[in-house]
Each structure stands twice: as C-alpha cells, then as structure tokens.
Amino acid sequence: MTDNHQPPASRVAIIGGGPAGLMAAEVLALGGVQVDLYDGMPSVGRKFLLAGVGGMNITHAEAKPAFVARYGARQAEVTELLQDFDAEALRAWIHDLGIDTFVGTSGRVFPTDMKAAPLLRAWLKRLRELGMYIHTRHRWLGWDDQGALRIVSPAGEHLIKADATLLALGGASWARLGSDGAWVSLLQDRGVTIAPLQASNCGFDVTAWSAFLRDKFAGAPLKNVSLSLPGETPRLGECVLTTSGLEGSLVYALSAAIRETINQHGSATVHLDLLPQTPLSKLQVALSKPRGSQSMAKHLHRQAGIDGAKAALLRELASAAAFNDPAQLASAIKALPIPLVRPRPLDEAISTAGGVPFEQMDGQLMLKALPGTFCAGEMLDWEAPTGGYLLTTCFASGRRAAQGMLNWLSHHR
Secondary structure, eight states: OOOOOOOOOOEEEEEOOSHHHHHHHHHHHHTTOEEEEEESSSSSOHHHHHHTTTOOOOEEOSOHHHHHGGGGGGHHHHHHHTTTSOHHHHHHHHHHTTOOEEEOTTSEEEETTOOSHHHHHHHHHHHHHTTOEEEETOEEEEEOTTSOEEEEETTEEEEEOOSEEEEOOOOSSOGGGTOOOTHHHHHHTTTOOOEEEEEESOOEEOSOOOHHHHHHHTTOEEEEEEEEOTTSOOEEEEEEEOSSEEESHHHHHTHHHHHHHHHHHSOEEEEEESOTTSOHHHHHHHHTSOOTTOOHHHHHHHHHOOOHHHHHHHHHHSOGGGGGOHHHHHHHHHSEEEEEOEEOOGGGSSEEEEEBOGGGBOTTSBBTTSTTEEEOGGGBSOOOOSSSHHHHHHHHHHHHHHHHHHHHHHHOO
C-alpha cells in the first residue's frame, strides 16, 4: 500500500517588507515554500513608495563596468550579487509585472508613469496569488532562548518557529518608515560583528554660515556648478544651500568620500566651481575690466553672470583681498573652498553605509554565526549613490538570499 502522505511544506519567515524582503518572498514562494512576511509598519514598501514621490528611479542603464564601479569598496561583492539579477534583468522583471519603463537623458530608468505605487500594487497582487502571507504591525524583537522569533503585534507577543529566516530590515535612515537600525544590537548579542551605521547620500554641515547667508539664502539652489575633493575629478550638477551647510544630488554623489575624509581628518574641504563652463583665463580677463563706479555686485553680475546665492556664497568664503584682485577673485570663483565638518544626522540621510559585513556571511548571504538566518538589502555593509543603484542591489540581494534559503532548506528538512 502506497503512503501518499506528503511532508509539510517548509515555512520561512521574512522580517521586513521592503524591496529585498518582497523579492525574496517571490523567489521563495515560486520555489514551493510557505512564506510569512512580517513588517512593523501598517503597510509594506513605505520607503519604496516615498522614494518614488519625485519619480520612481528604479535602476540605471549605464554599461555594467561603470555601473558596478559605483559601489566603491564593495564593488567585488556587489558584482557577484548582480551576476544573477542585474539592471537589465530588473527591467525585464518589471515589464513582466505589466509596468513599462523608459531611460531618461541621465541614463536613469523609470516606470513610464514615473510612479512607484502601480508597480508595488502589481507586485503585491502577484505575491498574494503565490500564497504569501503579509503580517503588518508585527515587529521583530529578536529570539527567545530556544531560537524562536519573538514578534510583537497589537494582539501581544508571539513566538514563531521558522525553518529559515531572512532579515531584510533596512539601514537606519528614515526611521519613521521603519528603518531604525534597532536590529544592530540584536545581531551583536548573537555574535555577529556589525560595521557602524553611517549616513550615506546625505548633506553636510559647515562650522557656521553667517546670519545673512543663513537667513536669506537657505534653501537656494546652486545650479550649473561642479564640486570636487582635492585630487579628484570635479562632478557637474547642482546642490542646495541649507541653514547649516550643503545638500543635494551633487553633494550626495561625493558623500562617501566626504564622510571618510571627515572620519580620518576631522573635516573635509570641497572645492566649488561656480562657473565650470568658463575657463579661468577668460574669467580673469572679464573681471579685470574696469568697473568704474559700479559696485562689485554689479560687476560680478555683468562680467561673470554671478548673482544671488552664488554671489552671497562667494562673499561668504572668499577673502576680502580677493575682491581687490581680479586674478584672486577668478581663482576663488573657480575653486571656492568649503570646509565641511560633519554629515547630517543619520535619520536625514537617503541611505546608510555600514551594517552586516559580507565577511560575516557565506556566499548565499547566510550568517555564519546563525545557520538558517540570512540577510539582504540595505542592512548589508555596502553603499552606492542615488540613481537606481541602491534599489537594484536591494532586489539582487533579496534574490540571492532566497536562493540560498531554498538550498539550505533542501539540505535541512
């Protein structure tokens, strides 16, 4: 007589409902595993939705060598993650959800309607059809003495036994959306070394702006400028004056290098070129023209097109002697030194550096100290600039961890 009894399907727990956790859930559900996803917020994908408010930049279309170079010290590890699921694969996956994409002039890839919500709705519909259970307002508190997951919900605390667990808890920026870094001590208590969490893609403070600059020009954009650290190639773009320093896309692109320079030396001096399209020699000639009875402000405006926030910043940082010497003034305009002393607080940052080092995990993103527990997403120790790079690697790491979990389950059931 044949025994038709089948062993129960493996059950896994995913902690965190961002892109990494949701992508892992899809791979696991397709692999025949019962998935329970827990998230402390009232709904999943909250940071994903907010990141898409100004246009959902999902990935980047640049060539792979340039793409992977964006990951700095973790380029090798991220390149390995992207072997199975790169930017092209991500676009194909989005198209399979019924969402079209296009490549913008900067190479950034967006959904055709520029919105995150339709993509998330289509994705969650697919996941529910695959049988995944989503438990919102369920916060992970760690493990009990027997290794069960401690989960607290409005109904109280529960103990969850899972055959494998994925932690996809994000970094420590935007705590109001669920990424608060509370997981750090929970893993450290279990013997996992954590690289300190630091702000990435963030603004920076100066020692202090003058009251005039702070009160009149905080929030003013500095457009068509370039920014550089000593010895580095200048980057073109724009940034914004804040009450305490600088922020914006141009600053974010250099944030890792600026932060590490501050860590090593206590401050970092960046050089701002207010007129990157104008050669120094041409600017010197223009500023050397007699200004007669014109004020310096009018002379700068007429001869160099500098006024508003640019003129105020120049007056703030250039020496008084420079305004009496056209050569010095031209040099200041082309390389205005701005000493930055600290990054803005971690919770203001777009993303986080630091987290679980790759050395603490195997090639399938399983923690060596906690067999059967995997990690993915921004809680791993890597960072990248904005431009779709962050999301792409969150998706790819979620897939890699899920594949590792399927392999683990096949050998431990």
